[in-house]
Amino acid sequence: MRLGHRLLLGAALFLPPRLTPRRVRDSRHYRTIDQYRFIGWFLAAPLVVYLVFVVSPFVQAFFYSMTDWTGYTAEYTFTGTANYERMWNDDKFWEALRHSLLLLVFAPLITLSLGLFFAFMLNAGGRRRGGQAVAGVAGTRLYKIFYFFPQVLSIAIIAVIWARIYSPRSGVLNEGLSAVGLDSLRQNDWLGGRFAVWCILAVLCWSFVGFYVVLFSAAMSAIPHEIYEASLLDGATRPVTFFRITLPLSWGTVRTGWIYMGIQALDCFALVSIMVPEHGMDVLPSYLYDKAFRDGQAGYATAIGVALFAVTLLFAGLMMRLARRERIEL
Amino acid sequence: MTSRPHGPHTPHPRYVGRRALLTRTAAASLLAVPALGALTSCASGGSGGGTKDVGRVEPTADNPLGAHPDGDLEVVIFDGGFGDQYALDAEKLYEQRFGSVTHVKTQEIQSRLQPRMVKGDPPDVVDNSGAEAMDIAALIRNDQVHDLTELLDAPSLDDPNVTVRETLQPGTVEMGQFGTQAVYRLNYAYHVYxxxxxxxxxxxxxxxxxxxxxxxxxxxxxxxxxxxxxxxxxxxxxxxxxxxxxxxxxxxxxxxxxxxxxxxxxxxxxxxxxxxxxxxxxxxxxxxxxxxxxxxxxxxxxxxxxxxxxxxxxxxGSWVENEAARNTPADFDMAVGPPTSLDTSDAMPFETIWAAPGEPFFVPADAANVAGGMEFLRIMLGRESARNFTSLVSSLTCVRDSVDGMDLPPGLTSANEVLAAAGENLITVRLPDWxxxxxxxxxxxxxxxxxxxxxxxxxxxxxxxxxxxxxxxxxxxxxxxxx
The missing domain is CATH 3.40.190.10 (Periplasmic binding protein-like II)
Incomplete structure (x- = not known):
């Protein structure tokens, strides 16, 4: 292809079809160009917004992570990998990362397991009645509403409520433990001590289970009843039905939910900053916040942000790969 | 669930598949990044804009810092336990002799002011307090805070023969110093711990x-x-x-x-x-x-x-009386005592206490009206404003003897007595702010x-x-x- 022709083809991207030269329109590439022109111009506005407000801050972050910027002036010096070296030797960073990873592993596992279990019970776990092959337990619709409740509350309110529950003085948890005779399990300091990360994990799971119950319910109700009927005729028990039919057929939703929950677990900023006292545990985002806005070390905080970005990306990529399965056609 | 006749990678060769489109868009957006070079200076860019400097006039006896008579002032007050009425009252005194005052009250000192510090367009006086206070050490390192030494050496508002420095409670100057003689901030409310x-x-x-x-x-x-x-x-x-x-x-x-x-x-x-x-x-x-x-x-x-x-x-600290006022029983009779000594062989006497001012005010170096900002602080360090502060928010101030003859609540009376009894035996601890x-x-x-x-x-x-x-x-x- 000659250069002139190529240029013409390129120019056609910016020309309305009527003004496109005949020579181009007859080209065998024209069809592709026409499509890109159509899609490209349609997406131009959102793409610019995306570039300016999402991509460009990301790129800037990589740059600022290699400076000693305090966040208070327009001045900074380029320090290369100094921030990353410091991060490598920063025990507090590793501790925050350890907490974040712990939440990343357990929060999706617990939340999704509970979500799947409840959704299955609500959709196919009940006694059969009225000639239906599958049905949820009694009061399904009521349960759905109850499970969804925490999702309606703002995360700040959830954090405040749970901080009261964990309060060592007249908090529900300590009092409850006493009431059932487990005085030895009472803690003097739930949120400031070594149990903090598990306390946060419990709140995180509690606040998200309802959302996944509703999400998985929607996915499960899309599974045709004939399949359940057939499996029941073959004598499948409930666990078998769940693992052989329900789970595989809602796998796509589970995978998406897993990634979403993982990202929630990696964030966790609101819960930690509201519930945990300053001397207590940190997760990556709260550590980042301290460095940026309390200690005036925006450059180092940005480096932590880049690390968080890498962890998130790694997690998403890993999950997509691990959870890839053949799509089942219905 | 959607069904698809082929695998995801083999759409009709002539058509642009969804996946291909996404990949190519991503690639295109990466290529477009260099074009955004102009934008990459966003977060830290735009320094030195600033408002016009008001300038100074020749100092006189009642204007020793040479604040411009028409100089407007912008004061940002942390709207916490002390409220902002005391500042409004002091601003009126300023306006009687100088230009008008823009009064801003906020609890979000950092989120409101950090962008302006970066831009080089800060207010003239900042009450840098609360959970969202700016890191003063970082600001000092960047030369963004004005040294208040000339204010301290200026004659005080009430008595031209006494400098501002001489009217201050012990520890006040020290709390403004960060390793050098320069005094970068003025902590106004005096706390007795x-x-x-x-x-x-x-x-x-x-x-x-x-x-x-x-x-x-x-x-x-x-x-x-x-x-x-x-x-x-x-x-x-x-x-x-x-x-x-x-x-x-x-x-x-x-x-x-x-x-x-x-x-x-x-x-x-x-x-x-x-x-x-x-x-x-x-x-x-x-x-x-x-x-x-x-x-x-x-x-x-x-x-x-x-x-x-x-x-x-x-x-x-002595702010507790005001903070807990709502739940304090009428017959509580609040009081403070020095920390109990270990025994009689201690190195310092029983009366020794930690007392130091908090509630830091500073004047940004890039402020349009630096002299006006210092003059405002000089007004606040005057007897009238200090007594007003004490009666409004029930806290001592860093102004020496300003509460003499005032009718104070029990806790504050006790704090004042403990402070007087300590005399020279005062401890100033810098670890919390350093x-x-x-x-x-x-x-x-x-x-x-x-x-x-x-x-x-x-x-x-x-x-x-x-x-x-x-x-x-x-x-x-x-x-x-x-x-």
Missing amino acids: GQWYSRTALDRLDAEYPRTWDEMIAVCEKAKRAGMAGWTYAGMYPYYFNFTLYPFIAKIGGADVLRAIDNLEPNAWRHEAVRAAFEAYHELTARGFVLEGSSGLSHEESQDEWCAGRALFHPN YRQLNNEEIGGAIAAMMAGDIEPGEAITRCQRAADAAAADDSLQHFEHI
Whole structure:
């Protein structure tokens, strides 16, 4: 292809079809160009917004992570990998990362397991009645509403409520433990001590289970009843039905939910900053916040942000790969 | 669920598949990044814009700093426990002699002001207080804070023969210094730290205020028999303990022990005085004199418990009277005492206390009206404004003797008496504002764990020393020393 022709083809991207030269329109590439022109111009506005407000801050972050910027002036010096070296030797960073990873592993596992279990019970776990092959337990619709409740509350309110529950003085948890005779399990300091990360994990799971119950319910109700009927005729028990039919057929939703929950677990900023006292545990985002806005070390905080970005990306990529399965056609 | 006849990678060759489109869009957006070069200077860009400098005029007797007579002023006040009425009143005094004042009150000092500091367009006076205060050390490092020495050496508002410096309470100038002679901020509200208690509760126990640790144990024992805890504290902010622990250490071993701690000297925490103080405090926990569950309380909750008479002592500062006013019983008779001495062989007398001003005001170096900003502070340091502040918010100020003859509430009266009794025996601790993370998280965390009964004093000291050593070795921190 000659250069002139190529240029013409390129120019056609910016020309309305009527003004496109005949020579181009007859080209065998024209069809592709026409499509890109159509899609490209349609997406131009959102793409610019995306570039300016999402991509460009990301790129800037990589740059600022290699400076000693305090966040208070327009001045900074380029320090290369100094921030990353410091991060490598920063025990507090590793501790925050350890907490974040712990939440990343357990929060999706617990939340999704509970979500799947409840959704299955609500959709196919009940006694059969009225000639239906599958049905949820009694009061399904009521349960759905109850499970969804925490999702309606703002995360700040959830954090405040749970901080009261964990309060060592007249908090529900300590009092409850006493009431059932487990005085030895009472803690003097739930949120400031070594149990903090598990306390946060419990709140995180509690606040998200309802959302996944509703999400998985929607996915499960899309599974045709004939399949359940057939499996029941073959004598499948409930666990078998769940693992052989329900789970595989809602796998796509589970995978998406897993990634979403993982990202929630990696964030966790609101819960930690509201519930945990300053001397207590940190997760990556709260550590980042301290460095940026309390200690005036925006450059180092940005480096932590880049690390968080890498962890998130790694997690998403890993999950997509691990959870890839053949799509089942219905 | 969608079905698709082919695998995802083999759409019709002529058509642009969804996946291909996404991949190519991503590639295109990456290519477009260099074109955004102009944008990459966004976050830190745009310095030096700034508003026009108001300039100065020739200084006169009643305008010693040479503030421009028509100079407008912008004052940003932290809208916390002190409110902002005191500032509004002082602004009226400013407006009588100079230009008009723009008054801004906010609780979000940092989010409101940081972008303006970056742009080089800051207000003229900033009350840099609250949870969202800006890191003054970082601002000083960047030369963004004006040195107030000329204000301190100017004649005071009320008496031209006395300089502003001479009207200030001890510790005020020191709290504005960061390792050099320059004074970058003026802390206005004067705090007296100590063991706060209710005289009524102490009388009911038929006890005297404990002057030695043996007496303290005896009082706590008495309280325990009466069904009352000896101490409570704000466990979520365990550095409240430092309000009495630091002066306690200084009393036992002398002020130099505390200076060594402030200066992050090696093995500063391993001093005998520190060990004695930690062991004494640990005894409170070990013998069950601390209100159960204090370790999870916020300062408001622990103060409520204290006001409700469930605990006798609360380590605190003189702002507590105003803060807890709502829940204080009418017959509480709030008072403060110096931290109890260990015994009579202590290096410093029983009257020794930690007293220092808080509520820092500074004038940004890039402010349009620097002289006007300092003149405003000079007005606030005048007797009229200081007394107004005390009567409005029931707190002492850094202006010496400004409360003479005023009718003060019991807690403040007591604080003033304790301050007078201390005389020269005042401790100023810089750790909380020089190394906030070290003080609040590390030392606070070690003390929290010790007071919750999780670790022994020896381990708490080891943790403090390790954290102090780490802070001393951390190049990302700016290090200061007492001068």
